[in-house]
Amino acid sequence: MSVQERKERERAGRERLIVATARELAEQQGWDAVTTRRLAERIEYSQPVLYSHFRGKREIIGAVALEGAAEMAAAVRAATSAADGPRTRVTVLARAYLDFAARNPAVYDAMFQLDGGLAFADEDTPEPLKDGFAALLESLGEVAGDGVHPGLFTEVFWAALHGLATLTRARRLPPEDTERRVELLVDRLAMI
Amino acid sequence: MSVQERKERERAGRERLIVATARELAEQQGWDAVTTRRLAERIEYSQPVLYSHFRGKREIIGAVALEGAAEMAAAVRAATSAADGPRTRVTVLARAYLDFAARNPAVYDAMFQLDGGLAFADEDTPEPLKDGFAALLESLGEVAGDGVHPGLFTEVFWAALHGLATLTRARRLPPEDTERRVELLVDRLAMI
DNA sequence: TTGCTTGTCTAGCGATGCTAGGATCGAGTC
DNA sequence: GACTCGATCCTAGCATCGCTAGACAAGCAA
Numbered sequence: 001m002s003v004q005e006r007k008e009r010e011r012a013g014r015e016r017l018i019v020a021t022a023r024e025l026a027e028q029q030g031w032d033a034v035t036t037r038r039l040a041e042r043i044e045y046s047q048p049v050l051y052s053h054f055r056g057k058r059e060i061i062g063a064v065a066l067e068g069a070a071e072m073a074a075a076v077r078a079a080t081s082a083a084d085g086p087r088t089r090v091t092v093l094a095r096a097y098l099d100f101a102a103r104n105p106a107v108y109d110a111m112f113q114l115d116g117g118l119a120f121a122d123e124d125t126p127e128p129l130k131d132g133f134a135a136l137l138e139s140l141g142e143v144a145g146d147g148v149h150p151g152l153f154t155e156v157f158w159a160a161l162h163g164l165a166t167l168t169r170a171r172r173l174p175p176e177d178t179e180r181r182v183e184l185l186v187d188r189l190a191m192i
Numbered sequence: 193m194s195v196q197e198r199k200e201r202e203r204a205g206r207e208r209l210i211v212a213t214a215r216e217l218a219e220q221q222g223w224d225a226v227t228t229r230r231l232a233e234r235i236e237y238s239q240p241v242l243y244s245h246f247r248g249k250r251e252i253i254g255a256v257a258l259e260g261a262a263e264m265a266a267a268v269r270a271a272t273s274a275a276d277g278p279r280t281r282v283t284v285l286a287r288a289y290l291d292f293a294a295r296n297p298a299v300y301d302a303m304f305q306l307d308g309g310l311a312f313a314d315e316d317t318p319e320p321l322k323d324g325f326a327a328l329l330e331s332l333g334e335v336a337g338d339g340v341h342p343g344l345f346t347e348v349f350w351a352a353l354h355g356l357a358t359l360t361r362a363r364r365l366p367p368e369d370t371e372r373r374v375e376l377l378v379d380r381l382a383m384i
Numbered sequence: 385t386t387g388c389t390t391g392t393c394t395a396g397c398g399a400t401g402c403t404a405g406g407a408t409c410g411a412g413t414c
Numbered sequence: 415g416a417c418t419c420g421a422t423c424c425t426a427g428c429a430t431c432g433c434t435a436g437a438c439a440a441g442c443a444a
Contacts, residue, residue, distance in 0.1 A: 007390095036432060046393050048434075057432065112364065113305070120364045148376065155365055156356070156373050160348070163355030172304065172312045173347055181348050184340065189380050199421095228401060238424050240403075249401065 015053045017043050019063045026064070026106035031114065034060075055117075062116030068107035069128040072100050073135040086142040090190045093139050094161060094182045101165035108169075112162060133158075145191030153189075160185055207245045209235050211255045218256070218298035223306060226252075247309075254308030260299035261320040264292050265327040278334040282382045285331045286353060286374045293357035300361075304354060325350075337383035345381075352377055 021042045025034050036057060040047040054060050079096035080089045101108040110116055119125050133154070140157050141150030164181055167173040173181075213234045217226050228249060232239045246252050271288035272281045293300040302308055311317045325346070332349050333342030356373055359365045365373075 035430080037430085047432090048394095049392070051433070052391080112359070112362070120362070121366045122363075152369060152372060152376065155369070156352070156376050159355030159359050159365065159373070160352035160377075161355070162359055163351030163353070164348070166358070167304070167351050167354055170304070170312070171314075173351065174313045177344060177347070180344060181351070184344065184348050185352075227399080229399085239401090240425095241423070243402070244422085 018050060018053055018060065019067060022060050023064045023067070023107060027104065031106060031109060058115060058117045061110045061114050062118050064107060065110040065116040065118060066126055066128045068104060068111050069132040073128070073132040075100050076135045080139045087190060087192060089139040090143055091182070091186050093136070094186060097161045098165055098178065098182065101169065105169055108165065113166070143190040143192060157189055160189070210242060210245055210252065211259060214252050215256045215259070215299060218302070219296065223298060223301060250307060250309045253302045253306050254310050256299060257302040257308045257310060258318055258320045260296060260303050261324040265320070265324045267292050268327045272331045279382060279384060281331045282335055283374070283378050285328070286378060289353045290357055290370065290374065293361065297361055300357065305358070335382040335384060349381055352381070
């Protein structure tokens with residue numbers, strides 16, 4: 001029995017190694033550079049080993065996305081829990097979100113730009129993704145305003161943040177004015 | 193002289209054919225299906241002909257993006273010019289924008305999701321892109337509110353629309369509530 | 385030690401973006 | 415009207431991609 005347990009531990013460890021290496025490589029050189037050959041070489045195994053853990057590259061991206069969702073939820077909660085007052089919470093939430101996206105562009109891509117084969121806004125959405133949305137909802141629901149559904153408000157606010165994050169990173173928006181954009185967004189969208 | 197003119201006409205026509213075919217193929221089967229081989233086959237020329245018009249696939253995407261930007265600007269202007277009152281204009285602008293993105297997903301991707309090798313928010317940004325932003329600014333600048341820079345306001349509003357467009361299309365947001373999201377966005381962001 | 389399962393690797397498939405070099409065609413000259 | 419020559423286009427190929435089949439080795443139970 002112990003032999004099998006050891007093998008399972010080793011296997012789980014290798015799977016974490018694959019995901020961590022993919023993420024690292026993607027952050028260093030972009031997702032285009034994450035080829036199955038390069039990834040296999042970095043983990044010091046041959047290509048087919050990857051396919052014994054994941055169905056394909058898509059699933060690897062999906063695994064990175066799940067990891068990122070959990071981290072983003074934690075980052076948002078850490079920022080908002082240290083702030084007092086609904087208004088302040090929303091501001092630091094927005095900053096934390098955009099900061100995460102800027103600091104982890106490849107992970108953010110895995111979550112929202114690339115196809116990781118994950119279900120969204122669905123009953124079989126993976127838990128980390130649901131929880132990521134929940135983390136936003138906790139602070140944003142407070143400032144939705146009377147008669148506005150908190151979930152709907154969160155969706156709109158989130159979409160605005162997502163737009164700012166992606167357009168800034170794709171150089172469609174100049175990065176200098178980010179803080180002023182956040183202020184304007186919070187000023188207008190948050191009630192009180 | 194007339195011979196050369198005829199050749200140039202034919203060349204220009206073929207270039208339009210390439211762009212139109214790439215766009216059509218992308219809308220039908222997605223950009224992944226737009227391979228240089230398939231594209232060459234559809235225009236009934238060999239692959240290298242594509243490279244006598246464009247540096248590579250990226251530039252073809254860029255050409256589709258420019259075409260799309262002009263169309264989107266026209267669509268936005270057509271919608272807003274038929275509306276009276278700043279508030280109504282902003283509402284129809286938002287609907288026109290999201291409608292364009294939903295009806296031309298591949299073109300929208302070429303403009304904002306894929307790398308078409310185009311410069312943005314820069315002095316050497318191609319004219320159609322500048323004009324697309326200008327079309328938004330014309331209506332959105334009116335409702336920026338006192339003391340708020342119209343350009344900055346337009347950027348934020350645009351980012352929100354972009355977020356809604358991309359997250360909806362990527363199934364990150366359920367499509368049913370789009371209209372309610374637009375109403376909320378306009379209600380909060382537009383002053384008056 | 386022997387036999388068998390489990391795991392890993394080598395080698396290869398079809399497809400991708402892109403390019404070199406040869407073939408062909410047509411415009412201009414005698 | 416035949417010929418030259420440059421522009422134009424195609425065939426064939428390169429390196430690389432995601433993914434897989436089948437050979438091989440390592441480690442377990444008997």
